[in-house]
Amino acid sequence: MxxxxxxxxxxxxxxxxxxxxxxxxxxxxxxxxxxxxxxxxxxxxxxxxxxxxxxxxxxxxxxxxxxxxxxxxxxxxxxxxxxxxxxxxxxxxxxxxxxxxxxxxxxxxxxxxxxxxxxxxxxxxxxxxxxxxxxxxxxxxxxxxxxxxxxxxxxxxxxxxxxxxxxxxxxxxxxxxxxxxxxxxxxxxxxxxxxxxxxxxxxxxxxxGGSHNTSALAKVRQAEEIMREHCDEHLSMAALAQELGVGLRSLQLAFQQVRAAGPRVVLNRMRLDRARARLLDSAEDARVTTIALDCGFAHLSRFAQTYRETYGETPSETLAHQKRRAN
Known part of the structure; x- marks a missing residue:
């Protein structure tokens, strides 16, 4: 054909x-x-x-x-x-x-x-x-x-x-x-x-003519690009807004309009995705604590709880499944 x-x-x-x-x-x-x-x-x-x-x-x-x-x-x-x-x-x-x-x-x-x-x-x-x-x-x-x-x-x-x-x-x-x-x-x-x-x-x-005006969408995309580059660091939303040259409230409103969530929630989701990718491609000696800290999570118990709510299993279970597949 x-x-x-x-x-x-x-x-x-x-x-x-x-x-x-x-x-x-x-x-x-x-x-x-x-x-x-x-x-x-x-x-x-x-x-x-x-x-x-x-x-x-x-x-x-x-x-x-x-x-x-x-x-x-x-x-x-x-x-x-x-x-x-x-x-x-x-x-x-x-x-x-x-x-x-x-x-x-x-x-x-x-x-x-x-x-x-x-x-x-x-x-x-x-x-x-x-x-x-x-x-x-x-x-x-x-x-x-x-x-x-x-x-x-x-x-x-x-x-x-x-x-x-x-x-x-x-x-x-x-x-x-x-x-x-x-x-x-x-x-x-x-x-x-x-x-x-x-x-x-x-x-x-x-x-x-809808609710996603182009300036808000552009602002969110610029912010997310910075988030992806620095999501493993301690990134404050005030510092992010300052780097973009906008007020914190303006940044929060843009995210609520385009993503229906605040910038901190979106950043944590990026960190979760990165942590899951690391867990699914981990070496034999990998540890959940190390991966969580590397991905920008400071509160380990909160990380484990959010991870389970998002993916339906704990980080330890994901890591154990990956190790069994590798063997």
């Missing part, structure tokens, strides 16, 4: 697989929710458009990931998705959608009472998304950025059209008995880009 590369990836917990397909840049943690759980990912790669279309079928799983390159549109068809981005929680059910900018997040996929979870996933290179948003801003409108996460109603006509088209793509590329002509591939690529452009133009208008 000229212009489109297809792949299928299967994971079965009973076969001892502990990592999902390489859908995202980095996967720091992954587990199936059921003892004999299964995950299947079918992907069509539209190289000319800078996009990938996937259909994910799962009995339920939990994944900690970081995506550096792509903006991700997730459309559950059955079951639900619970995602945590920074300090904000998102719950997306069948028929609705959520858009993620390149970021780190924790996602729990749950199947319905009958059948498996299924979702369509569109991943587009961030550079292409920026180009399309810039096109939408040429009519004198302000330039906007995709927020870290944005829930979108299933009644949105662009979402309905994209969902139907992505389902069609997934059906064709999931069938071994269908051959697709180069002309059909070219038409599909053009249609995908046009539908994506319409969706992003509509998104641009919504973001430009």
């Amino acid at each position: 000229s212009g489109i590369r297809s792949s299928i990836y299967d994971v079965s917990k009973s076969e001892g697989c502990s990592q999902p397909s390489q859908m995202f840049s980095v996967t720091s943690g992954f587990s199936m929710l059921e003892e004999r759980g299964k995950l299947r990912v079918e992907t069509a790669d539209f190289g000319a458009v800078g996009a990938r279309v996937s259909r994910v079928t799962s009995t339920g799983h939990l994944v900690d990931l970081t995506e550096h390159v792509h903006v991700t549109l997730l459309l559950p068809q059955s079951g639900q998705v619970k995602s945590q981005v920074a300090a904000k929680d998102f719950r997306v059910t069948a028929g609705s959608a959520v858009l993620f900018a390149p970021n780190s997040r924790r996602t729990r996929v749950e199947r319905p009472q009958v059948g498996s979870f299924q979702a369509l996933v569109l991943m587009v290179q961030q550079a292409r998304v920026v180009e399309l948003l810039d096109i939408a801003a040429r009519d004198g409108k302000p330039r906007v950025s995709v927020p870290d996460a944005l829930a979108i109603s299933g009644t949105n006509p662009h979402i309905r059209r994209l969902s139907a088209f992505l389902a069609c793509v997934a059906d064709f590329h999931g069938s071994k008995n269908l051959e697709i002509s180069p002309r059909a591939v070219g038409a599909a690529q053009v249609l995908l880009e046009e539908m994506l452009g319409d969706f992003l133009a509509d998104l641009h208008d919504g973001l430009g």
